[in-house]
Amino acid sequence: MSDAVEPWLVVGLGNPGPGYAGNRHNVGFMVADLLAERVGGRFKAHKSRAQVVEARLGPPGPAGRRIVLAKPMSYMNLSAGPVSALAGFYKVPLERMVVVHDELDLDYGTLRLKLGGGDNGHNGLKSLSKSLGREYLRVRFGVGRPPGRMEVADYVLKDFSAAERKDLDYFVDRTADAVEALVTEGLERAQNAYNG
Numbered sequence: 001m002s003d004a005v006e007p008w009l010v011v012g013l014g015n016p017g018p019g020y021a022g023n024r025h026n027v028g029f030m031v032a033d034l035l036a037e038r039v040g041g042r043f044k045a046h047k048s049r050a051q052v053v054e055a056r057l058g059p060p061g062p063a064g065r066r067i068v069l070a071k072p073m074s075y076m077n078l079s080a081g082p083v084s085a086l087a088g089f090y091k092v093p094l095e096r097m098v099v100v101h102d103e104l105d106l107d108y109g110t111l112r113l114k115l116g117g118g119d120n121g122h123n124g125l126k127s128l129s130k131s132l133g134r135e136y137l138r139v140r141f142g143v144g145r146p147p148g149r150m151e152v153a154d155y156v157l158k159d160f161s162a163a164e165r166k167d168l169d170y171f172v173d174r175t176a177d178a179v180e181a182l183v184t185e186g187l188e189r190a191q192n193a194y195n196g
Helices: 024-038 079-088 123-132 152-156 162-185 185-193
Strands: 008-014 044-046 050-057 065-072 095-104 111-115 138-144
Touching: 008 024, 008 079, 024 050, 024 065, 024 095, 024 138, 024 152, 050 079, 050 162, 050 185, 065 079, 065 162, 079 123, 095 123, 095 152, 111 162, 111 185, 123 152, 138 162, 162 185
Parallel strands: 008 065, 008 095, 095 138
Antiparallel strands: 044 050, 050 065, 111 138
16 A cells, blocks of 8 residues: 555544643643644544544645544553554554654753654553554653652643743644654654754
């Protein structure tokens, strides 16, 4: 099958429910929502316990890429269940899976795209890697380290600060651009353009 026919699975990680919507841990959902808006799609419930949008990215015609945008509706530490089910349902191999997530080891707003790696204590990645293996593509959105002695869990489950929110739309927009570049142009070109 050609690139245009075989789908990509783009997963935004987060926790379901309005109470988590503005959390640092939910930046993956924010990027998925923006991508859905760009392609004119609306998330619909899927039997895999995820919300999905099926769409095309890139130029119309054979150069466009089929994608399945997904937001797992399980809690972060159980992300692998819905994601594995989706990968099986849409027959998406690991090398066509892109996971968008928050990253403590990068300064706020910094982006890094990479293939594989550890989970760095991120419960969503830990769940995915244990179930699927580590060789999926990651779009890492920097949220920085917690201040002082704040626990990591408390920090990532807090909303972005007022100062951070001033730039949040810009950074989410740039991250969505990076996901599009990754799917349509490949990892190396997307890294060259977006790894800051």
